[in-house]
Amino acid sequence: MQVYFFILYFFTYGFLGWCTEVAFATTKQHKFVNRGFLNGPICPIYGVGVGVVVQFLAPVKENLVLLYVTSTILVTLIEWITGFLMDKIFHHKWWDYSSQPLNIGGYVCLVFSLVWGVACVFIVKVIHPLIHKGLSLLPAVAGIVLIAVLGAVLISDIYVTASGILKLNRRLEMMERIAVELRELSEKVGENIHENVMETMEVTEEIREKLEIATEDQKSRITDLKEKYRELAEHGTKVSNRLLKAFPKMESRKHKDILKELQMKILKK
Structure with a gap:
């Protein structure tokens, strides 16, 4: 069941992350901009990052300091690995924190890492209990079908996007x-x-x-x-x-x- 829920968390938080990015870009540019790497409404880096935090840091969620520190380290590591791999695979640097102090290769920086840590604590303590309760109401069969459909769409989207980048x-x-x-x-x-x-x-x-x-x-x-x-x-x-x-x-x-x-x-x- 852990794998089952992790996949559901991935799609849920990937979608919420996409909504957050779009809202931020819309506020800044005063028009709709699909800020996701993929064409569909999902940001995989949010799905993986938040999914890992809520799934594996549950044992320390009552210790706010430890939760904050470990969340910050985890999401920073995930963001760095993602940025580095996308750079090497596609020969493009997709975001750049080089202008920010205490950055590592422009992939991550201290300021945003600290902000992500705060966001993760808020998600674990406030948002995730509601998300988990809602997903728990979903029948297992319906959840598996949903995962299969969303997984197929995601794979197709990755293929189309990768082909577009190569072009x-x-x-x-x-x-x-x-x-x-x-x-x-x-x-x-x-x-x-x-x-x-x-x-x-x-x-x-x-x-x-x-x-x-x-x-x-x-x-x-x-x-x-x-x-x-x-x-x-x-x-x-x-x-x-x-x-x-x-x-x-x-x-x-x-x-x-x-x-x-x-x-x-x-x-x-």
Whole structure:
């Protein structure tokens, strides 16, 4: 039954965490923003974090100091592991506490860890008894069916989101390559113009025409590349565009400047 209830806690607190994130973002930006990593109304990090706290710290819930300290340590560890793994797997840093004092790699910081500790104590002492009582009223068969359905939806959501991130990474890589080629072509065009000016009196008409043709070809290529770059910048997938809105502080490990450009375009819409 412990596993059964833990899974129910995961979905319950994952949903409540999503509601909290959305409410905070809506208050701050004055519009609805799906702040979850996934498309559905769930934040797995909240489900795991709070689920672990209420399930495994029940023996110390009567000792407020011990409950606070252990909760703070647990949720900080979970947040750090989550941020680190998501960074390494997807090559993006999804949130950044680098500007906060006493942070560890930008994944966690002391101020937010202390706040999470207070929140966990409040949840364990006030919120969770109500949640547990409500879930206990759910028939076991209905609970198992609910877990199966929500689990299938969650797995599908994870697949869709991961695919969207991989497409975003490919999009960033293509834009980076185009940007590099544009710089190289622009430099070549500049060099050709410079050579034409300096050597106008020294080259034959035939050579001059070849230089002009080469320059025009390069200019045409630049125009084509700029158009392709614009299309990539303006036409992303729904998943990638949603993630760019949901995580405005997200940083790409490989394409930092390109990602910032995309974020600015998306946030202006």
